[in-house]
Amino acid sequence: MRDGTGARVSHTEAFVPTPPGHPYTLHSDSTADLLLCVGFDKGGRGTTTAKLVATVAYQARPQSRSKSILMSTMPCIRDDNARLHEMIGPSVLELQRTLTRGVAVDGTLRAVWLIWTGDLAFLSAFVGHAGATARFPCVFCPAVSRPGPLHAELIAKYGTLQRPDAPPADLRTRRQLQEAMEAFRASDNDVLPLPLSPWQHLSTIKCPLMAVYPAEIAVIPLHATLGGTLTLIDLGLEAVYEAKRAAACIEAAASLGRTLLEDIRVRPVPYHGGAMERRECHRTSAKYPLVCGALAPYLAVDKLATLRAGWTDWAAIVGTLNTASDVTLAEIESFTRLARRLMPPLRSAFPWLNVTPKLHAIAHHTPAFCGGLVPWAPLGSKRWKLGTASSISHRRDAPPTPS
């Protein structure tokens, strides 16, 4: 843990569990603690499997398998809310107890931060959220998907993803998840005579698996980077279509495909929606001049320059997301600035560009996970493809709620 000046904060206090019936309070920075990351990811060649893994965030060796516990692995086609209750449900009570009681290390009781890692689809299913196409598509905040005549009041209250330069007005809270769990147990929304509207339940439509601070949830950087890299590739081809229509777009796509296969040397995989995996996504970002070069004959100079500037910022963002080193305050500031300025010029030049929940999360929620503590140990174990998270600075902004 680091303070606002970047200096390390030493752990001088042992954790004291909150007595039953007392209001939940967050432990102080100087309390000894332990970061427990529990992640879930599906994929792999052949039979798709899901792996549920617990990892202790350990900066010195972030990919150490001895710091990871494989809790279960199973064939998995879907990781929807019902399947997650089946797969993770038995572990949730134990995890909740661990949070409440703390963990003894070398005779000292430590507080536990539980950090869920997974792609956004998993996180949506985990908190009972309706997903990326919902009216409130972000699992971290209640920002509205897009402006519209019916959304003016909601946008004034919560903000919208389509104003990427404006930070979200508020974060979702643990209390909202607790209320959703209670409401779901009392009566399924689908069977109510008058089902609650999205603006009433903020697109939480299933029973959350666990009431955690949404601010304590990290996203696997791999999936975050996939969202940006593929968006920029698609955007280049869409720009060609807008300027020169279908025949030129097909020609440009063939040219870009050859560049990806032969020059950048990346290939699609049968999962991730047929996109790229692992380092290939990072390699594409690092070699973005080749992508821009393939599209150059088809785009106007100003459009190409805007696209190139977007790729330049994106490559730097991916660099921070994929470092296993200590992220300095200067790099956090640089990352935050780049992430927040990425979309506005692109949306000005290409007005049809939709700010997806992933891009919104990178701009407004990921910087909080880069703050002050250890590693952003990006892909974590290559074998599990799970990341550990780092400091959660804005958890301190979350109001205490009864446990």
Ligand SMILES: [Zn+2]
């Ligand atoms: Zn959000």
